[in-house]
Amino acid sequence: MNKLLLLFLLVTSCSASESTVNRPHIVFILADDLGWNDVGFHGSGQIPTPNIDALAYSGLIMNNYYVTAICTPSRSALMTGKYPIHTGMQHTVLYGAEARGLPLAEKLLPEYLKELGYTNRIVGKWHLGSYTKEYTPTYRGFDSHLGYWTGHQDYFDHTAVEAPGWGLDMRRNMDVAYDLHGSYSTDVFAKEAVNVINSHNSSTPLFLYLAHAAVHSGNPYNPLPAPDETVEKFDYITDYKRQRFAAMMSKLDDSVGAVVNALAERNMLENSVIIFSTDNGGAAAGFNLNAASNYPLRGVKNTLWEGGVRGAGLLWSPLIKQPQRVARQFMHISDWLPTLLSITGGNVSQLENIDGVDQWQSLSEDLASTRTAILHNIDDIYGNAALTVGTWKLVKGTTYNGTWDNWYGPSGRDYDYNATLVIDSVTGQALKSINISLTPEMIEVLRNFSKINCSNSNIRDVTCKPLEASCLFNIAEDPCEMNNLADEYPEILKSLEETLIKFNNTAVLPGNLPLDPRGDPKYWNYTWTNFGDYINEHSFHF
Numbered sequence: 001m002n003k004l005l006l007l008f009l010l011v012t013s014c015s016a017s018e019s020t021v022n023r024p025h026i027v028f029i030l031a032d033d034l035g036w037n038d039v040g041f042h043g044s045g046q047i048p049t050p051n052i053d054a055l056a057y058s059g060l061i062m063n064n065y066y067v068t069a070i071c072t073p074s075r076s077a078l079m080t081g082k083y084p085i086h087t088g089m090q091h092t093v094l095y096g097a098e099a100r101g102l103p104l105a106e107k108l109l110p111e112y113l114k115e116l117g118y119t120n121r122i123v124g125k126w127h128l129g130s131y132t133k134e135y136t137p138t139y140r141g142f143d144s145h146l147g148y149w150t151g152h153q154d155y156f157d158h159t160a161v162e163a164p165g166w167g168l169d170m171r172r173n174m175d176v177a178y179d180l181h182g183s184y185s186t187d188v189f190a191k192e193a194v195n196v197i198n199s200h201n202s203s204t205p206l207f208l209y210l211a212h213a214a215v216h217s218g219n220p221y222n223p224l225p226a227p228d229e230t231v232e233k234f235d236y237i238t239d240y241k242r243q244r245f246a247a248m249m250s251k252l253d254d255s256v257g258a259v260v261n262a263l264a265e266r267n268m269l270e271n272s273v274i275i276f277s278t279d280n281g282g283a284a285a286g287f288n289l290n291a292a293s294n295y296p297l298r299g300v301k302n303t304l305w306e307g308g309v310r311g312a313g314l315l316w317s318p319l320i321k322q323p324q325r326v327a328r329q330f331m332h333i334s335d336w337l338p339t340l341l342s343i344t345g346g347n348v349s350q351l352e353n354i355d356g357v358d359q360w361q362s363l364s365e366d367l368a369s370t371r372t373a374i375l376h377n378i379d380d381i382y383g384n385a386a387l388t389v390g391t392w393k394l395v396k397g398t399t400y401n402g403t404w405d406n407w408y409g410p411s412g413r414d415y416d417y418n419a420t421l422v423i424d425s426v427t428g429q430a431l432k433s434i435n436i437s438l439t440p441e442m443i444e445v446l447r448n449f450s451k452i453n454c455s456n457s458n459i460r461d462v463t464c465k466p467l468e469a470s471c472l473f474n475i476a477e478d479p480c481e482m483n484n485l486a487d488e489y490p491e492i493l494k495s496l497e498e499t500l501i502k503f504n505n506t507a508v509l510p511g512n513l514p515l516d517p518r519g520d521p522k523y524w525n526y527t528w529t530n531f532g533d534y535i536n537e538h539s540f541h542f
């Protein structure tokens with residue numbers, strides 16, 4: 001080896017290990033199908049979420065934060081920093097029997113973090129492909145995975161009912177985790193997350209991606225699975241489905257407390273960045289057999305209305321320079337990749353051809369957002385598209401023939417909120433141990449600021465018929481999308497239509513494939529599997 005190269009290697013390896021020591025731990029908690037109004041920090045006191053709320057009030061309540069409308073596209077944007085139209089993931093979800101996944105040419109968030117010395121762990125849902133092993137998490141930058149590959153599971157038997165069949169979907173890395181039968185998913189994942197933290201050598205930085213099953217519905221035979229004793233605690237909620245949902249939500253909140261507590265006990269909390277986010281809007285009013293709430297926003301999961309894409313989310317870290325506020329920064333889920341690279345001291349300018357922008361300084365110091373437009377999606381199979389530029393939103397076409405284009409709720413918006421529960425929560429106590437304290441006064445102020453008000457007197461209720469013509473809304477004045485301004489502002493409408501065409505010109509075709517009958521779990525001991533690795537060696541006929 002030549003001397004210069006050797007010197008170069010010594011220098012780079014020294015600086016890498018030195019800087020590794022101070023890189024913050026990242027815990028990304030992704031809830032599934034959680035609605036805007038399901039978290040206490042801008043919802044009601046109906047379902048207390050004191051652990052999540054404690055992080056929100058002491059960090060940033062992200063009130064202008066957007067996700068995509070459904071699971072696979074959202075997770076693809078999080079992992080790649082790209083809009084789903086740029087990875088072929090823009091149409092509906094990935095199915096376990098599809099011979100595809102998030103394209104292997106994509107470099108994923110954990111792969112970038114690996115270069116900075118991170119240990120990467122995923123706990124919970126993947127939903128970005130499992131046709132062959134190369135598509136699964138431990139081949140894509142994660143050092144371990146306890147969880148599942150498809151879009152949902154029963155919370156007790158861990159099976160997924162999904163065309164063309166039914167099978168177990170729970171893995172420890174590549175092995176089927178038959179032994180977890182009967183243990184409640186949210187508890188399984190919380191316990192694993194705590195184990196990951198407890199066994200982590202904190203001289204290296206940790207990236208923990210905790211992607212819960214909660215609060216997605218389970219299988220049709222038990223759509224809202226929760227332990228009986230937890231359901232009983234919510235007997236004051238008279239809507240039976242909402243009561244069961246509350247139990248699922250409450251278990252999710254407990255898991256956040258367990259994770260924060262573990263970080264505090266390992267003295268990792270002070271050097272951590274915690275994100276809590278939904279993947280898409282809530283499945284309200286029986287959509288997907290679920291009972292989430294996006295009140296007062298319009299629409300549900302898998303619609304491009306605000307209820308489908310405006311995400312419940314927060315960012316917490318002692319590294320935030322201006323914490324404890326309602327953040328108005330305009331942000332998209334694809335921004336996390338560059339933002340996290342920025343927080344961790346990575347090289348953001350190495351990122352090429354991504355759609356996400358680095359928002360770290362804007363968020364931390366409360367500066368103007370680095371983003372002016374968000375493409376919510378273009379899906380030519382459904383025939384819908386939407387984007388927001390500044391405060392203006394264009395909505396073209398819709399899903400479900402307009403059946404889910406309404407307002408649902410208020411789902412218990414009027415319950416009193418108990419700030420003491422937040423201060424006394426497991427998370428509240430853990431924060432106190434690092435000298436971060438919350439008061440009932442600040443909680444009330446922040447809750448008032450984060451509330452979305454749809455009773456603005458300027459709203460005149462001009463109907464939008466998105467299947468007939470494009471609609472235009474001013475989201476700052478009309479976050480509930482009641483007043484279609486398309487006729488009033490034709491120039492703005494035209495300009496947004498042009499921007500949409502520009503985006504569309506960069507789109508790749510959707511990657512969806514027909515279901516492969518060979519993926520049916522009945523051929524694989526009733527498990528969802530990476531069947532593409534085995535079909536050629538399989539001796540019997542499908």
Ligand SMILES: *[C@@H]1O[C@H](CO)[C@@H](O)[C@H](O)[C@H]1NC(C)=O
Nearest residue numbers: 017020199200201202203204
């Ligand atoms: C943690 O990692 C450091 C650096 O690699 C090593 O020196 C130390 O022995 C490890 N500690 C434990 C408990 O494994």
Ligand SMILES: *[C@@H]1O[C@H](CO)[C@@H](O)[C@H](O)[C@H]1NC(C)=O
Nearest residue numbers: 345346347348349350351352
């Ligand atoms: C960051 O990446 C850019 C683009 O690849 C490169 O030019 C620059 O040298 C890198 N900076 C560092 C500090 O590595």
Ligand SMILES: *[C@@H]1O[C@H](CO)[C@@H](O)[C@H](O)[C@H]1NC(C)=O
Nearest residue numbers: 398399400401402403467468
């Ligand atoms: C969509 O709704 C319209 C108007 O109600 C109806 O005529 C049409 O048949 C529906 N199409 C589908 C595919 O359901």
Ligand SMILES: *[C@@H]1O[C@H](CO)[C@@H](O)[C@H](O)[C@H]1NC(C)=O
Nearest residue numbers: 416417418419420421422424
């Ligand atoms: C609020 O929660 C605290 C702590 O659990 C409890 O002591 C108190 O009774 C609650 N207040 C109300 C009004 O329910």
Ligand SMILES: *[C@@H]1O[C@H](CO)[C@@H](O)[C@H](O)[C@H]1NC(C)=O
Nearest residue numbers: 267270431432433434435436
């Ligand atoms: C918290 O404050 C106490 C008292 O001022 C101090 O002794 C302790 O070191 C602080 N702890 C942290 C983690 O900053």
Ligand SMILES: *[C@@H]1O[C@H](CO)[C@@H](O)[C@H](O)[C@H]1NC(C)=O
Nearest residue numbers: 441442444445446447448449
């Ligand atoms: C919060 O809003 C409520 C209702 O509008 C009001 O009564 C209360 O004074 C506000 N509190 C603060 C601290 O601004």
Ligand SMILES: *[C@@H]1O[C@H](CO)[C@@H](O)[C@H](O)[C@H]1NC(C)=O
Nearest residue numbers: 451452453454455456457458
């Ligand atoms: C909502 O806005 C209306 C009209 O601007 C105002 O009268 C009302 O007090 C507001 N409600 C809240 C809760 O801020």
Ligand SMILES: *[C@@H]1O[C@H](CO)[C@@H](O)[C@H](O)[C@H]1NC(C)=O
Nearest residue numbers: 378380384385500501504505
């Ligand atoms: C996007 O481009 C494709 C291919 O030219 C076209 O078929 C489709 O209608 C366009 N979609 C939108 C929303 O403009």
Ligand SMILES: *[C@@H]1O[C@H](CO)[C@@H](O)[C@H](O)[C@H]1NC(C)=O
Nearest residue numbers: 168176178179524525526527
């Ligand atoms: C098939 O599944 C059952 C549980 O349903 C399990 O006990 C058994 O070990 C599995 N067989 C193989 C060969 O993996």
